[in-house]
Amino acid sequence: MSVTSDTVGQHGEKELIDRIAAIIGKSFRHDVLISIGDDTAVVRGSGDARLLYTCDMQVQGVHFDLSVITPYQLGRRAMAVNLSDMAAMGAEPQYALVSIAVPSSLAVTDFEELFKGMKRIGDEYGTAIIGGNLSSSAGNFVIDVFLTGRAARKVYTRSGAKVGDDIYVTGSLGGSLAGLQAMGAFGKKAVDQYRDLVAKHLEPIPRLRVSSLLAQYDIVTAMTDVSDGLSTDLAHICEASGVGAEIQLKGVPIHNELAAFAQATGVDPIPMALHGGEEYELLFTSKAGSEAVLSEIARQSSVPITAIGRVVERESGLRLIDGENVTALEPKGWSHFGSGNR
Amino acid sequence: MSVTSDTVGQHGEKELIDRIAAIIGKSFRHDVLISIGDDTAVVRGSGDARLLYTCDMQVQGVHFDLSVITPYQLGRRAMAVNLSDMAAMGAEPQYALVSIAVPSSLAVTDFEELFKGMKRIGDEYGTAIIGGNLSSSAGNFVIDVFLTGRAARKVYTRSGAKVGDDIYVTGSLGGSLAGLQAMGAFGKKAVDQYRDLVAKHLEPIPRLRVSSLLAQYDIVTAMTDVSDGLSTDLAHICEASGVGAEIQLKGVPIHNELAAFAQATGVDPIPMALHGGEEYELLFTSKAGSEAVLSEIARQSSVPITAIGRVVERESGLRLIDGENVTALEPKGWSHFGSGNR
Numbered sequence: 001m002s003v004t005s006d007t008v009g010q011h012g013e014k015e016l017i018d019r020i021a022a023i024i025g026k027s028f029r030h031d032v033l034i035s036i037g038d039d040t041a042v043v044r045g046s047g048d049a050r051l052l053y054t055c056d057m058q059v060q061g062v063h064f065d066l067s068v069i070t071p072y073q074l075g076r077r078a079m080a081v082n083l084s085d086m087a088a089m090g091a092e093p094q095y096a097l098v099s100i101a102v103p104s105s106l107a108v109t110d111f112e113e114l115f116k117g118m119k120r121i122g123d124e125y126g127t128a129i130i131g132g133n134l135s136s137s138a139g140n141f142v143i144d145v146f147l148t149g150r151a152a153r154k155v156y157t158r159s160g161a162k163v164g165d166d167i168y169v170t171g172s173l174g175g176s177l178a179g180l181q182a183m184g185a186f187g188k189k190a191v192d193q194y195r196d197l198v199a200k201h202l203e204p205i206p207r208l209r210v211s212s213l214l215a216q217y218d219i220v221t222a223m224t225d226v227s228d229g230l231s232t233d234l235a236h237i238c239e240a241s242g243v244g245a246e247i248q249l250k251g252v253p254i255h256n257e258l259a260a261f262a263q264a265t266g267v268d269p270i271p272m273a274l275h276g277g278e279e280y281e282l283l284f285t286s287k288a289g290s291e292a293v294l295s296e297i298a299r300q301s302s303v304p305i306t307a308i309g310r311v312v313e314r315e316s317g318l319r320l321i322d323g324e325n326v327t328a329l330e331p332k333g334w335s336h337f338g339s340g341n342r
Numbered sequence: 343m344s345v346t347s348d349t350v351g352q353h354g355e356k357e358l359i360d361r362i363a364a365i366i367g368k369s370f371r372h373d374v375l376i377s378i379g380d381d382t383a384v385v386r387g388s389g390d391a392r393l394l395y396t397c398d399m400q401v402q403g404v405h406f407d408l409s410v411i412t413p414y415q416l417g418r419r420a421m422a423v424n425l426s427d428m429a430a431m432g433a434e435p436q437y438a439l440v441s442i443a444v445p446s447s448l449a450v451t452d453f454e455e456l457f458k459g460m461k462r463i464g465d466e467y468g469t470a471i472i473g474g475n476l477s478s479s480a481g482n483f484v485i486d487v488f489l490t491g492r493a494a495r496k497v498y499t500r501s502g503a504k505v506g507d508d509i510y511v512t513g514s515l516g517g518s519l520a521g522l523q524a525m526g527a528f529g530k531k532a533v534d535q536y537r538d539l540v541a542k543h544l545e546p547i548p549r550l551r552v553s554s555l556l557a558q559y560d561i562v563t564a565m566t567d568v569s570d571g572l573s574t575d576l577a578h579i580c581e582a583s584g585v586g587a588e589i590q591l592k593g594v595p596i597h598n599e600l601a602a603f604a605q606a607t608g609v610d611p612i613p614m615a616l617h618g619g620e621e622y623e624l625l626f627t628s629k630a631g632s633e634a635v636l637s638e639i640a641r642q643s644s645v646p647i648t649a650i651g652r653v654v655e656r657e658s659g660l661r662l663i664d665g666e667n668v669t670a671l672e673p674k675g676w677s678h679f680g681s682g683n684r
Contacts, residue, residue, distance in 0.1 A: 008453050009446025013476060016453065020476070023457045027470040032437070034472075041473035043437060046388035053473060055488055057441040061480030095374070095385060099399040099441075099486045104351025111350050111358065115365045128369040130376075131383035131395060134355060134362075138403030139481030144441045146397055146488040 037240070038157050039088040039224055040149065052149035054085040060141040068183045071110040073202045074143070075117025081227065082147040083125055083206035084280040088225040090156040090215035091149035093127040093208070099144040101137035114143070125208050156215070156284070158240035161222035165285040165311040167245060168294065170207050170303050173230055174269055175200035175255030177276030182261055196257045204280040210305070211282060213297040223284035229277040229333025235318060237285065244316035247274075247309040247329055274320070275332040285311055379582070380499050381430040381566055382491065394491035396427040402483040410525045413452040415544045416485070417459025423569065424489040425467055425548035426622040430567040432498040432557035433491035435469040435550070441486040443479035456485070467550050498557070498626070503564035503583035507627040507653040510636065512549050512645050515572055516611055517542035517597030519618030524603055538599045546622040552647070553624060555639040565626035571619040571675025577660060579627065586658035589616075589651035589671055616662070617674040627653055 008016060021036045033050065034042035040054035058064055058078045069077070079096065086093040098118060102111065115129075122129055127147070179201030182190035191198050207225070214220050222237050230252070238245050254273045262269040286294065291307070298305040309321070318329040350358060363378045375392065376384035382396035400406055400420045411419070421438065428435040440460060444453065457471075464471055469489070521543030524532035533540050549567070556562050564579050572594070580587050596615045604611040628636065633649070640647040651663070660671040 006450045007446060008444050008448045008450055009478075011450060016450075017476060019450070019454055020457050020474075023454060024461055024471045027472060028465070029436070029468075029470045032470055032472050035470075036473055041437070041439065043472070046391075049388075053437065053439055053488070053490065055439045055441045055473070055475050055486070057443055057475050057477050057484075057486065059443045059477050059479055059484075062443070062478055094371070095383070095395065097383065097395055097397045097488060099397045099488075101399055101401045101404070101482075101484060102350050104349060106350045108348045108350055108353060108358075108361070112361055112365060115362050119366055123370070126371075128371045128374055128377075129366045130369060130374050130385070131378055131397070132362075133397050133399050133486070134359060135399050135401050136351075136404055137401055137482065140443075140479065142399075142401075142443060142484050142486075144397070144399065144475070144484075144486040146395070146439060146441075148395065148490075 034157060039085040042155050045150065048153045050091070050151040050155050052086060052089055052091045052151065052155065053146070054082055055144060055146040056081045056085065057142060057144040069202050071113035072117035075114040076121045077202065077204060078143045078145050079118045079121045080204045080206050081280065082145045083121070083127065083208060084204065084225045084227070086147060086149040087206050087208045087211035087282060088223055089149070089151065090211050090220065090223065091151040092212070093125055093147055093149045095148045096122060096127055096129045097146040098129060098132035101135045101142040103137050103141055106141065125206065151215070156220045156223040158222050158224050158237045161237055161241035161243050161285040161311045163243055163311050163313055164288055165221050166288055166290065166307050167247070167285050167309040167311060168305050169226065169230070169253065169281055169283050169308050170210050170305055171281040172253040172255040173226065173279055173281065174258045174273035174276050176204070176278045177272050178255065178258050178261050181267070185265060194257055194261055197255065197261060200255065201278065204278065206280060207282045207303060210297060210301045210303045213301055214284065217293050217297065219286050219290050219293050221285045221287060223282060226279040226281045226283050227277055229275040230273070230283065231275050231318070231329050232331040232333030233283050235331040237283070238318060242314055244312040244314050244318060245309055246312050246319045246321055249320055249322040251306060251308040253304065253306045274329070277333045376499060381427040384497050387492065390495045392433070392493040392497050394428060394431055394433045394493065394497065396424055397486060397488040398423045398427065399484060399486040411544050413455040414459035417456040418463045419544065419546060420485045420487050421460045421463045422546045422548050423622065424487045425463070425469065425550060426546065426567045426569070428489060428491040429548050429550045429553035429624060430565055431491070431493065432553050432562065432565065433493040434554070435467055435489055435491045437490045438464060438469055438471045439488040440471060440474035443477045443484040445479050445483055448483065467548065493557070498562045498565040500564055500566050500579045500582035503579055503585050503627040503653045505585055505653050505655055506630055507563050508630055508632065508649050509587060509589070509627050509651040509653060510647055511568070511572070511595065511623055511625050511650050512552050512647055513623040514595040514597040515568065515621055515623065516600045516615035516618050518546070518620040519614050520597065520600050520603050523609070527607060536599055536603055539597065539603060542597065543620065546620065548622060549624045549645065552639060552643045552645045555643055556626065559635050559639065561628050561632050561635050563627045563629060565624060568621040568623045568625050569619055571617040572615070572625065573617050573660070573671050574673040574675030575625050577673040579625065580660060584656055586654040586656050586660060587651055588654050588661045588663055591662055591664040593648060593650040595646065595648045616671070619675045
């Protein structure tokens, strides 16, 4: 490696991805429908079908800490975050490949627990682990899951939001970051005291059942999952769709254990709900007037779906409405490199 | 992680993979044709088509050393080893996803060179990079490439070898390990002195053109690529096919620069050719009497194809014939964990 002061650590994740996209260029393969820049890549399948591909790498010391997550939970989570990407596209997951780099010191029982966790959640969502790669590691433990998926007819991307659409989110927000902080502050005791927050962080539930219903009713105009944080993921939709957004603060569904945690620790729950990442909820836009259908989908899936704002002209940017108070909603979610969790 | 003396480092790669296979079980998806245990996974596509999936992780300190490989070569190589897996199945590569965990200290120019190397070899073999995942790394640099492929009708696995078939290998053997050793012994000077050996290690050529012709003539009964070493990869074919093999030592094509390197350093070239890994040549079996067709394929592809032995009854095991001298050919190629390069 050349010695230089211009390192990847000095650049934001987005800029680095833009540099990759510039090198890779537009695909010479005409069957590629979506490349870098959405939750998954999409290629043309036979007939109207779409084939989807995604991957997500979990790196020890960056994404997980084995003093707080069990190997079973880690395996489950590594698979869940990929399943969530398929949910974000309105697709059905199919096959997974698992690459792992494992330090020699890992206990064999832990190694097996990791795969049991992956297998369990795979089974739950009709996804088969069909291959992978096993390597020793001179350093950290790394797990990379590749997931394929299929959509019968269409996929839902970040780029279809139109001015006037309503903005919705499934479940609640802020819980995952609070769970992480609770474990940092209270260690293993947090698991008893803030059970739901900790579970929200360690055992995310991919919203595939809601997604499947949303696709069935074809009610979504743009969609993504909340992996980087509401503000950042909403900015992704706005950028891809060429629109702005107004979020009503009072509409944002805050995790029901977060208030107690915030009171005990003195943190402000609002920024946690607005910017906290790794929630794996669905964030989507839908034409105005979709409330009745969405209520039915929420009922059928037993997952809350909450209206949190509406799509506006691009020039208005991203705004947060708190009664009379209107402020800019800056994307402050997670970014690898650059300033990290900004 | 629990504290125990039973760690993954005490087990061989094969045993660990068997444990994964036991946990994952036979797929509940009937469209899965080949799961763990071949060069790629294979699922049913539309009509007679087969869809193939593979991944291969390159870990700093295990697979590469940035003091000898350039980032461009590293990117090229990370893609090449996956392309080689598609060649081993007689399939055409299609799309790649790239996951990387990058230390913050990596120079941006090196980061870009990595992707330029991947893009270049992808273009060469009709493979588009369509997505991936970028993470920071608290430790080592890790690159994981996921590759999809397609076969119009059938794939070639490790399991079709029949008693009486001839055994063939493309190109030559021993060069990659010698190239690695040359760089270890002579550093950058090796690049000038043993140019072909070093290139064989740093810039492997996936044998996709030969593979495509082999598939076209449908002349292969079993196939794999030489990634772990001839002895180990042949053992994989024998185990999967339920057969034994006899290798004629005088038939094994030894890399043409290896003799000079062996003389200069006092190493024995024979074990290097028999057991050295990361060659990415094709090792395959074919019905007796295929010589004429294989000569034609060698001519069309400009890649040598050499007969090195024949398939025998399982009970005979793997044997090495050196004139009158017959010895057991032990699989001594690369294994992660356990005894490493045994």
